[in-house]
Amino acid sequence: MSKVTITIDGKKVQAEAEESLLDICRREFIPVPTLCDHHDLKPYGVCRLCIVEWDRGDWSKIVTSCNFPVKDGQVFKTNSDKVLRQRRMIMELTLARSSHTPEIIDVAKRIGVEVDKVRFPKKDEGCTLCGMCIRACSEVVEANAISFAGRGPTRKISSPFFDEAGDCIGCGSCSYICPTNYIKMEEDENYRTFPEWKVKFEMAHCKKCGQKIAPKKQLEFIRKKANLPADWFDVCINCRP
């Protein structure tokens, strides 16, 4: 990869060609808000909060920084009036959807949205449709157990047929990664359940120390994928010789 020089808010910055603009901003401590970006996932570009203005001299264009591959000599503004104004509108729309979600209220406040003066009908959707759960399940876990269902305003995250997610291995990545804590994972000594996906998993315990390890189905999934011996997960990591 070749090195390029770009300008962000008047400051010259070195970067790799095709590097994502959001990554560069983070490295340079330039604050850019986002609700759908995660370092382990490919950029998806849906929350639109990370928009910046790409200055083309006599004209400019709004682009999302998370999936924008930079080229040498490009000039960006991350806090022009236009960017800030549009971010507030996007956030107001997001807040109207998830008006009771603390994480959303918090971001809205930070970028200057008057939280109690939302001009659109308020809903209480904990899910912002950022798709992190689905992307983690397919890109990282490769279980592909969940997806979006429907389209437009009725789009939702879902297990197949809104029923038991047969391909779910119970790893919990969807829940860990969910930025609004919408996807719940409940667990006791013997079982782990995901109400959203209508699934319940039996937990494996270490045959030596009795310590709870993970859902049996998850261990089996990993074992097969990594081609490990049949008894590999009989014991926990601490008891493994």
Added chain:
Amino acid sequence: MVAKLAKLNNFADLDSLRKSILKDRDANATTIVVAGGTCGEARESNKIFDAISELAKKENAKLTVKYTGCHGFCQREPIVIIEPMGFWYQMVKPSDAKDIVASALSGKPAEHLLFTDDAGNKILKENEIPFYRKQNKLLLSANKLTDPVSVEDYLAAGGYASLPKALAMKPEAIVDEVKKAGLRGRGGGGFLTARKWETVRKAQPGETRYVICNADEGDPGAYMDRSLLEGNPHSVLEGMIVGAYAIGANEGYIYVRNEYPLAVKNARIALKQARELGLLGKNILGSGFDFDITICRGGGAFVCGESTALMASLEGKIGEPRAKYIHTAEQGLWNKPSCLNNVETWANVPHIINKGSDWFASIGTAGSKGTKIFSLVGKINNTGLVEVPMGVKLREIIFDIGGGIPDGKKFKAVQTGGPSGGCLPESQLDLHVDFDELTKAGSMMGSGGLIVMDEDTCMVDVARYFTEFLTEESCGKCVPCREGVAHMLWILNRITNGEGREGDIELLEEMAETIFDSSLCALGGTAPNPVLSTIKYFRDEYEAHIKEKRCPAKVCKKLITYSVIDKNCTGCMACTRVCPTEAAVATEKQATAPIKGKTNPKLKMHQIIDKKCIRCNLCFENCKYDAIKVK
């Protein structure tokens, strides 16, 4: 035709096949042409064809009967033409078959089937009819004499002639020729076709690349692509073969709407024929070039007209667009360089190769070359497909070709560019229609839908209609489009329901800026156009709804009332009979208006009880005495 077609191994084979087809045909033989196509068939053109065929067979005479695609003048369909005399018959019924065959045999026109102009003159031939006179049917003319399922017809009309020429050229030279012609994409944005081809040609050297034909014609009110693909599918294939050769692709796709069953059927037949003839497949005409095409049916999603969404659905995924900071020309289908053009664009390509770029560039305006097919629909006398050179005035299309507005009503607006476009008022009628002029006026070319609206059309309701359409068709991926457009609809619903507030117009404008700039794809990025263009040109209608709670066009149900005009009411009870909610009822008073000159003392004057009225319009439709008033 059932027999398998013999494979053509080289250019000479193609030439001799064409010659032998022409030799077998008598140019002077009397031919009865029945125009089919989807709208023709909706009016029984297939039955007409059967009836005429049967009679012709009985006559045992030298009559050829041919079934073709749509001839464009939808308003007057079914259309039958008798060649070589050129008699042009309209609004034909199956029962007219006898007269038509008689006319073909006698060489005398069947007077009652001829077109009558405004002055009452009978018109004999197509090119004398005002609707056709100003057109330049470069692409659509073949529909007139070609049976879409007969490759012989296509060859007889000079079809596939561009292949020997193109396949002998250097691919770069073809791209150059298309560039010099100035061809721009007919699907919406008007992007320079050759520039796209060049990018695809140069991207990812050595990799597989694809050509794709976008036949997912999603703009409601636009159906020129359907007409081309179902009426002349080989012309689209021919364009794709040339394009594929030019960019170095060996695989192609046609992505067609499933709502167009006839187009799917005819395109499949054409593919089969082209394969049998060796015009698709390995070593096409001995040139060493391999190319084949697969047909994929769309699942009914407007957003799949967007290139990245279309390609996602070709991969068997949901039609969700992705950011285009890297173009599909570089990374498209299966991440390979992909060249997507729409049906009409592809159909232009053979003409450019055959007749040269200079000829093509001589048609149209400085920035927009060639012809454009428009579908002229809505409140217009002559509904139909109109092909004119770029740069013709809107007024010419609507009034000279389209014959103006029906029922003596006043023109109010013309909507261009589908849901991504805008509404243009009377003051814009002298605009010369091309890609750039329409954009400047706040609308766009889109795929060429022209929906004419008259004084009875409520412009706020039209904006609401398009916004509702876009809300339902948004894929739901990004926030500005999914949430923003839906909230625009919420505001428009309030306004049309009489619950508009001060500041609503300004809020719509404020939202529009963000939705324009920050949406992920072109669906969201153009979604505010219908709202903004109606605010720009018809702000007074918005204000009437918001401030006076009044719908000037009397369309918005919550803002209108139905009542009986006492002096016109005959007491005939038609309204009572049809009223589904018992809102139209008799009063105690005797009706005063006479029926056939007489008043009947038993008949009572009627009234409409507003509380019960659901504004279904049934009383209005059924009252023969103009006694129902809408206010």
Added chain:
Amino acid sequence: MDLSKVEQIVKNHDTNPGQLIGILQDVQTEFRYLPKHPLEKVAELLNVPLSQVFSVATFFRAFSLEPRGKHEVSVCMGTACHVRGARRVLEEIERELDVPAGKTTKDKEVTLETVNCLGACALGPIVVVDGEYHGHMTSTKLKTILPGKKAHNVKKD
């Protein structure tokens, strides 16, 4: 449910995952909707996740996860039809059949759908009943073409 039909459909499409939409269309033609088991079979045969098949089946307008009625009534909501009063026609059909657009009547007789544009704008407003086009529709005229109504009228005579 005859899953061998599904196998044949998938084979007809060269077991190509890119043809998923076409496959689902053919499955829907076969079963009149997209039932769960055939979709599971499709996913298995194509070797694509069931979640992907499900998302496609719910994304596109052409597909229905619920059984459809014996008859299909589609109202064109294209722009040309709209300016000529299609909405009013639709509302009247909804009232007559007592079913909202996109749903099937309680007796499973009729499914009422809207379509975006049939491209036969000269005939607008258009209502299609079991594949047959009825043009220049009005609230009054439509009473004679609705499936349930027609049968009802015949019985009465």
